[in-house]
Amino acid sequence: MAGEFGDIVRGFSSKASPLVTGLLEADSRAVPAGLKQQGNYLPPSRQIPLSRYYDPAFAELEKEKLWKKTWQYACREEDIPEVGDRYKYDVGTLSWFIVRSGPGEIRAFNNSCLHRGTQLCSSNGWSESIRCPFHAWEWKLDGSLKNIPSRWDFPQVKTEEFKLPEARVATWGGFVFINPDPDAAPLENYLGVMPDHFKSWEPENRFTAFHIRKRVRANWKITMEAFLESYHVVETHTESLGFTGDASTQYDIWEQGDAHISRLITPLATPSPHLGDGASIAEAANYAFQAFALAMPGVPVPSFDVDSKLSGRAQVAEWRRQMMGAGLARDFSSWPDVTMIDSVEYHMFPNFCPWYGEGLPLVYQFLPYGDDPNQSVMSVRLTAPLPGGGAPRPPSAPIREIGFDELFNSAPEIGLLAVIFDQDMSNLPRIQSGLRAASDTRAVATFGRYQEQRILHFHEVLEKTLGL
Numbered sequence: 001m002a003g004e005f006g007d008i009v010r011g012f013s014s015k016a017s018p019l020v021t022g023l024l025e026a027d028s029r030a031v032p033a034g035l036k037q038q039g040n041y042l043p044p045s046r047q048i049p050l051s052r053y054y055d056p057a058f059a060e061l062e063k064e065k066l067w068k069k070t071w072q073y074a075c076r077e078e079d080i081p082e083v084g085d086r087y088k089y090d091v092g093t094l095s096w097f098i099v100r101s102g103p104g105e106i107r108a109f110n111n112s113c114l115h116r117g118t119q120l121c122s123s124n125g126w127s128e129s130i131r132c133p134f135h136a137w138e139w140k141l142d143g144s145l146k147n148i149p150s151r152w153d154f155p156q157v158k159t160e161e162f163k164l165p166e167a168r169v170a171t172w173g174g175f176v177f178i179n180p181d182p183d184a185a186p187l188e189n190y191l192g193v194m195p196d197h198f199k200s201w202e203p204e205n206r207f208t209a210f211h212i213r214k215r216v217r218a219n220w221k222i223t224m225e226a227f228l229e230s231y232h233v234v235e236t237h238t239e240s241l242g243f244t245g246d247a248s249t250q251y252d253i254w255e256q257g258d259a260h261i262s263r264l265i266t267p268l269a270t271p272s273p274h275l276g277d278g279a280s281i282a283e284a285a286n287y288a289f290q291a292f293a294l295a296m297p298g299v300p301v302p303s304f305d306v307d308s309k310l311s312g313r314a315q316v317a318e319w320r321r322q323m324m325g326a327g328l329a330r331d332f333s334s335w336p337d338v339t340m341i342d343s344v345e346y347h348m349f350p351n352f353c354p355w356y357g358e359g360l361p362l363v364y365q366f367l368p369y370g371d372d373p374n375q376s377v378m379s380v381r382l383t384a385p386l387p388g389g390g391a392p393r394p395p396s397a398p399i400r401e402i403g404f405d406e407l408f409n410s411a412p413e414i415g416l417l418a419v420i421f422d423q424d425m426s427n428l429p430r431i432q433s434g435l436r437a438a439s440d441t442r443a444v445a446t447f448g449r450y451q452e453q454r455i456l457h458f459h460e461v462l463e464k465t466l467g468l
């Protein structure tokens with residue numbers, strides 16, 4: 001069974017696994033309007049040349065017209081809690097560092113010394129001032145010049161002209177964004193529906209429970225696109241079909257001026273429509289109980305109760321409300337099933353993917369790595385709700401770096417997710433190699449009209465941004 005949108009089929013469902021709209025109607029709680037809101041745009045079908053994933057000239061164009069001109073998520077406010085804390089943010093060969101320059105004030109500076117260009121910040125950390133390790137030129141945290149050793153030898157240097165160049169900084173939901181373009185419209189214009197949709201979930205009242213940075217042998221767009229659709233689940237993550245509504249995933253796009261936002265909602269605790277009308281709802285609930293229990297060691301794992309008035313999804317959601325409520329001394333009783341268990345991922349152009357809800361509360365960021373367009377870095381954070389009962393805000397987890405040839409599995413803190421990420425990662429270098437070997441007569445990507453619409457949309461906006 002399929003939902004229609006003009007001549008476009010909007011996902012695929014079964015008797016056992018309805019489309020997302022049906023699941024939201026059956027939610028045991030009131031569902032926020034933002035989750036019920038559907039997109040206002042569907043990009044036209046077309047093919048994308050594969051060369052843009054490896055051509056150095058295309059990467060250079062992205063550097064000049066995209067990364068130097070756009071609002072981009074750099075870090076979270078909790079990464080730099082104290083005045084003097086800094087966070088290094090690299091985009092390919094571009095580099096900035098974000099500094100807590102005063103209480104309630106954040107600045108972003110080009111990571112390059114005004115003397116002879118040395119990188120000013122080589123790692124995250126704290127210091128009282130910004131000091132170059134080569135000859136010790138020094139700036140205050142607000143970027144004004146503080147000291148030049150042998151000042152007598154630089155009569156041409158006027159102190160007021162040697163402030164560190166800055167990118168613009170803005171925040172939303174605990175996220176810190178920068179934009180190197182002084183003429184860009186404000187961040188609010190770019191966030192579109194997100195502030196409204198995330199409001200009740202309060203992304204600002206969360207902390208980073210783990211933070212992984214994985215280097216990948218694939219272009220940043222290839223890496224990102226692998227996480228914008230659930231079409232690959234049936235082949236790449238086959239063992240999750242018992243409890244994942246992969247083909248019934250809902251995709252939405254909102255085009256509003258400067259804001260280019262998309263979203264997917266993949267329902268959990270429901271069987272894949274690929275398993276047919278007779279797939280077991282009880283099994284779907286039981287798999288979901290077990291999957292969520294892996295993130296809560298020591299918690300007893302229930303199983304589907306045939307006598308309960310609640311659906312399988314509602315049973316899993318109710319158990320999560322109680323377990324999370326007890327663990328965090330907070331009240332989740334009014335939170336809808338969709339917020340407690342489903343996978344809801346937003347994308348803000350060009351590379352920011354904040355997930356909504358407790359099902360998978362992740363944040364993705366995809367960036368070029370170094371000067372090779374065949375490499376990228378993917379950052380994955382899990383943000384957890386702040387504990388209640390007056391407990392202090394837990395500190396942000398340090399970053400764990402995972403190299404090109406290392407597995408997510410080497411990061412014990414991410415549990416079962418490591419298996420899923422490593423399945424995704426195993427595809428990426430193969431994609432990068434394969435697309436470079438394409439026949440000249442067929443060197444294009446062809447996208448599904450519904451399930452891959454977010455990727456099509458991304459390329460449409462990218463081409464406009466690059467002036468192609």
Ligand code: FES
Nearest residue numbers: 113115116132135
């Ligand atoms: S290059 Fe920075 S002080 Fe000389």
Ligand SMILES: [Fe+2]
Nearest residue numbers: 226236237424
């Ligand atoms: Fe995946």
